[in-house]
Amino acid sequence: MTEGGAVRGAGRGDAGGAAGFWAPGTQILWRYRENGGARFHIARPVTVVRDDPELLAVWMAPGTECVRPVLADGTPVHREPLATRYTKPRTVQRDRWFGTGVLKLARPGEPWSVWLFWDQGWQFKNWYVNLEEPLARWAGGVDSEDHFLDISVHPDRSWHWRDEDEFAQAQRDGLVDEALAGRVREAGRAAVEVIAAWGPPFSDGWPDWRPDPSWTVPSLPQDWDRTPAHVSP
Numbered sequence: 767m768t769e770g771g772a773v774r775g776a777g778r779g780d781a782g783g784a785a786g787f788w789a790p791g792t793q794i795l796w797r798y799r800e801n802g803g804a805r806f807h808i809a810r811p812v813t814v815v816r817d818d819p820e821l822l823a824v825w826m827a828p829g830t831e832c833v834r835p836v837l838a839d840g841t842p843v844h845r846e847p848l849a850t851r852y853t854k855p856r857t858v859q860r861d862r863w864f865g866t867g868v869l870k871l872a873r874p875g876e877p878w879s880v881w882l883f884w885d886q887g888w889q890f891k892n893w894y895v896n897l898e899e900p901l902a903r904w905a906g907g908v909d910s911e912d913h914f915l916d917i918s919v920h921p922d923r924s925w926h927w928r929d930e931d932e933f934a935q936a937q938r939d940g941l942v943d944e945a946l947a948g949r950v951r952e953a954g955r956a957a958v959e960v961i962a963a964w965g966p967p968f969s970d971g972w973p974d975w976r977p978d979p980s981w982t983v984p985s986l987p988q989d990w991d992r993t994p995a996h997v998s999p
Contacts, residue, residue: 787817793984795907796824796870798898800835800856801941806909806991807858809833811984812870813977819874821967822901822908825977826868831986833858848931852939860986869975871967872908875900877953879910880967882975890973893919894928895957897950904994913950914942917957919968925961927954 788794791813798808810832812824835843838855846854866886872879879901881894895917901908914936916928933950936942942950961968 788814790814790816791978791981792817794824795987795990796826797907797909797990799909799911801852801911801914801936807833807835807856808912809986809990810863811986812907813981813984815869815975815977822872822874823972824870825981826863826870827977827981827983828863828865828867829983830863830867832861832863833986833990834861848935851932852936852941867977869972871972872901873966877913877949878957882972884973888976890921892921893968895919895961897953897957902996904996906992906994909994909996913946913953915950915954917954917961919961921973923961923964923968925958 793811793813796810796812797806799805800807810826811830812826815823815825817823835856836859837843837846838857840859843851843856866884869882870879871882877900878895878897881896883891883894885891897913897915897917899911899913901910914929914933917925918928919925933942933947937944937947960966
């Protein structure tokens, strides 16, 4: 992929192009509902890189203000022992995404998204396959629900499962029932087949992509948790 050249969208959530696709440069929200609930507990403002019938690609810039879940006493979720991580009361807090930015890629209807990470100096680090509900689109962005199990893919095309312990704990705690667990494992196997074949998006040159330098860091709206009318998966 090549750098820049995108035209900024008219405003947050404005659809650009045919069939309601967002124009490159449009700022939208990428959100996740809490597992086993209806509230949103993750919200990340992002900038649209590409949006068409084949792919939604967005950029989360360094320093982006986000919403993330924490325990009710403010303890970061990852610091809580696994046995009680999903059963203790939670709340959310505003924070910022520090470090390098993240490019997120999602194909319509696919039960995972692929994230690209870089080290400083744009040294490509790895792909991250986030198993999740297919994205549901609405006027201001996309929503999903995380499925705990993930896959890391390295530049040499090797891969390994991530967070298998969290996936197992979520099943013990009733956040993932047997039917959903089966669908998640099936999605994981399908993703591994794509990795083994080195199909899109892994074969599409995205590690060489760079954001348009004219893009500003999106702001987090006050109504980041509003309930939308979803229009499509």
